[in-house]
Amino acid sequence: MRQAKFHNGDALTSADVKFTFDRILNVDGSVAKSLFTDIDHIDTPDDRTAVFVLKQPNVTILPYMASANASIVSQKVAQANGNDLSKKEASIGTGPFTLAEWVPDNYMLLQANKDYFIQGLPYLDGVRINVVPDQAGLVAALRTKAADMAIIEDARAAQSVRQEEGITLDARPSPNxxxxxxxxxxxxxxxxxxxxxxxxxxxxxxxxxxxxxxxxxxxxxxxxxxxxxxxxxxxxxxxxxxxxxxxxxxxxxxxxxxxxxxxxxxxxxxxxxxxxxxxxxxxxxxxxxxxxxxxxxxxxxxxxxxxxxxxxxxxxxxxxxxxxxxxxxxxxxxxxxxxxxxxxxxxxxxxxxxxxxxxxxxxxxxxxxxxxxxxxxxxxxxxxxxRDYIASLNTTRDFVHIPTGNISYLRQTWLDK
Missing domain, CATH: 3.10.105.10 (Dipeptide-binding Protein; Domain 3)
Structure with a gap:
């Protein structure tokens, strides 16, 4: 395992890995449960080693482990919050940004994680993610430079963005x-x-x-x-x-x-x-x-x-x-x-x-x-x-578009301003 730290400064250990997957398999209503039902048990011989023992061969489990459904959570933080990870104070991960503010259905403010395990990243000091209720609003935000990037759902909005100078639209076949x-x-x-x-x-x-x-x-x-x-x-x-x-x-x-x-x-x-x-x-x-x-x-x-x-x-x-x-x-x-x-x-x-x-x-x-x-x-x-559409101002650099809604490459994105 990588030598990674949670956003609260605690080291990520194999105990957190075991806790995460045990939770996926045992919490009522777990949407990811069926992805991991072939896990028999997880051994943790030391803090940096987790051994997954399967009930039978499973060729899908590795890509599922790399999905957002299997993000490792802190056992200490989860248990301190009654295993309710919907709380802001329970939103503790090891990623490139920490959650600073969150107003549901409005916006989320992220700040750079200075202890991120990939040295030198992220480049951005922070990211504000705004919830825009209509596609026309997304186009307007890009046009007025109120947004640097937008995820576009509607083909008509995408077509409108194509007509705008200074905006790049990346369209890729979606697996959705x-x-x-x-x-x-x-x-x-x-x-x-x-x-x-x-x-x-x-x-x-x-x-x-x-x-x-x-x-x-x-x-x-x-x-x-x-x-x-x-x-x-x-x-x-x-x-x-x-x-x-x-x-x-x-x-x-x-x-x-x-x-x-x-x-x-x-x-x-x-x-x-x-x-x-x-x-x-x-x-x-x-x-x-x-x-x-x-x-x-x-x-x-x-x-x-x-x-x-x-x-x-x-x-x-x-x-x-x-x-x-x-x-x-x-x-x-x-x-x-x-x-x-x-x-x-x-x-x-x-x-x-x-x-x-x-x-x-x-x-x-x-x-x-x-x-x-x-x-x-x-x-x-x-x-x-x-099509999966990402629209961005031409000053937004090095974001990698993964057509599954994955925005993890914000970690290497920077602004040429």
């Missing part, structure tokens, strides 16, 4: 994906043919063109950026819009007139309403009436966590390994399986096997099974992967 969550525990979505009919009725390319202004790629269960594993969407029959086929499936389903509500968030992503309105129009073509219920994002999350919805648009995060796209939702014991209540033993078994083998050819075969099973079962209606 837009989708429709389908609650298979609710009628009529417990009927496979209804879900398949919706898949045939949705025009994914029209959504890409209208919402993302063409800057996106239609996707299946694994993002196209993972070229080694992702099947071409041309291999999925239901991805070629076919209104007649959709109507035929609905007739075979024999569930009568269909009316349901799309639970839609007002942000994250900002364009969720646009997706919902297009899907509403497309489903009307096959005789399905879809209502739209708009909620603030926090309210939407509360309902989503209770699986209290018929259908809902979402933007899910992606990673470099295909396991991240499928394990949590589509293994029968995955910690997010409750969201759609979808069970498919064939897909679940293939996902688990793919996690435990280093044979790339075998992994590819297994993930082909997973993708075809899931698209056919339609517990999600996968739509498209967007």
């Amino acid at each position: 994906y837009n989708l429709l969550f389908v609650n298979t525990a609710r009628k009529p979505f417990d009927n496979l043919k209804v879900r398949q009919a919706i898949s045939y009725a949705v025009d994914r390319q029209q959504i890409v063109d209208a919402v993302a202004l063409g800057e996106g790629d239609v996707t299946g269960p694994i993002a196209p950026a993972l070229t080694q594993f992702a099947l071409p969407t041309s291999q999925y029959p239901s991805y070629a819009r076919d209104v007649d086929k959709a109507r035929q499936l609905l007739q075979e389903a024999n569930v009568g007139p269909i009316e349901f509500t799309m639970l839609t968030e007002t942000s994250e992503p900002a364009y969720a309403k646009d997706i919902a309105q297009l899907v509403q129009q497309q489903l009307a073509d096959v005789g399905i009436k879809m209502n739209i219920e708009l909620l603030e994002f926090n309210q939407w999350v509360d309902r989503w966590l209770k699986a209290d919805f018929d259908m809902a648009p979402g933007l899910n995060g992606g990673q470099a390994d295909p396991d991240y796209y499928v394990f949590r939702y589509f293994t029968t014991d995955g910690n997010l399986n409750f969201v759609t209540s979808y069970k498919n033993e064939t897909a679940s078994d293939a996902i688990k096997q793919a996690r435990s083998t280093t044979d790339i050819v075998r992994r590819k075969q297994l993930y082909q099974t997973v993708q075809t099973e899931l698209v056919d079962g339609a517990p999600f209606i996968w739509l498209y992967v967007p």
Whole structure:
């Protein structure tokens, strides 16, 4: 282990590493739990050595350990705060910046960590992260130089930034994906043919063109950026819009007139309403009436966590390994399986096997099974992967854009002013 210090000056030790992963595995509601369930136990022979003993081989665990979900926390600080890491005083890490101020839903002020374990970094004395509620506000902040950098969600805002002098827009294919969550525990979505009919009725390319202004790629269960594993969407029959086929499936389903509500968030992503309105129009073509219920994002999350919805648009995060796209939702014991209540033993078994083998050819075969099973079962209606946009003033230097929302390279960013 590196000789690193927490922001309060305490040394990071193997005890903190063990505490962090034990906490992930044992705290109720841990969203990262399923990423690490193959950990049997962790030994700490000395302060700078942590030995992870696994129940079985797991080829995904190393990239998961490098994710934000596995950030090491101070055992002393966490326990002193009742294991509640949402408190400002519990926000103690070992990164390049310390948390100086935090006003939820407003701003966060970070200061340089003078004891950062990479010598000479960070270059910046501090970083202020402002929460801007609308994309137009981000563009205005850049235009007036009130901001040096912005994360852009909406393709229309990105297009506007491109027209501005003195601003650079970096657009990269995102591993994140837009989708429709389908609650298979609710009628009529417990009927496979209804879900398949919706898949045939949705025009994914029209959504890409209208919402993302063409800057996106239609996707299946694994993002196209993972070229080694992702099947071409041309291999999925239901991805070629076919209104007649959709109507035929609905007739075979024999569930009568269909009316349901799309639970839609007002942000994250900002364009969720646009997706919902297009899907509403497309489903009307096959005789399905879809209502739209708009909620603030926090309210939407509360309902989503209770699986209290018929259908809902979402933007899910992606990673470099295909396991991240499928394990949590589509293994029968995955910690997010409750969201759609979808069970498919064939897909679940293939996902688990793919996690435990280093044979790339075998992994590819297994993930082909997973993708075809899931698209056919339609517990999600996968739509498209967007572009990940970072806009910055030309005076902002050496930031490295990682298209997962990762901003760790602020540590080496500097301002040419």
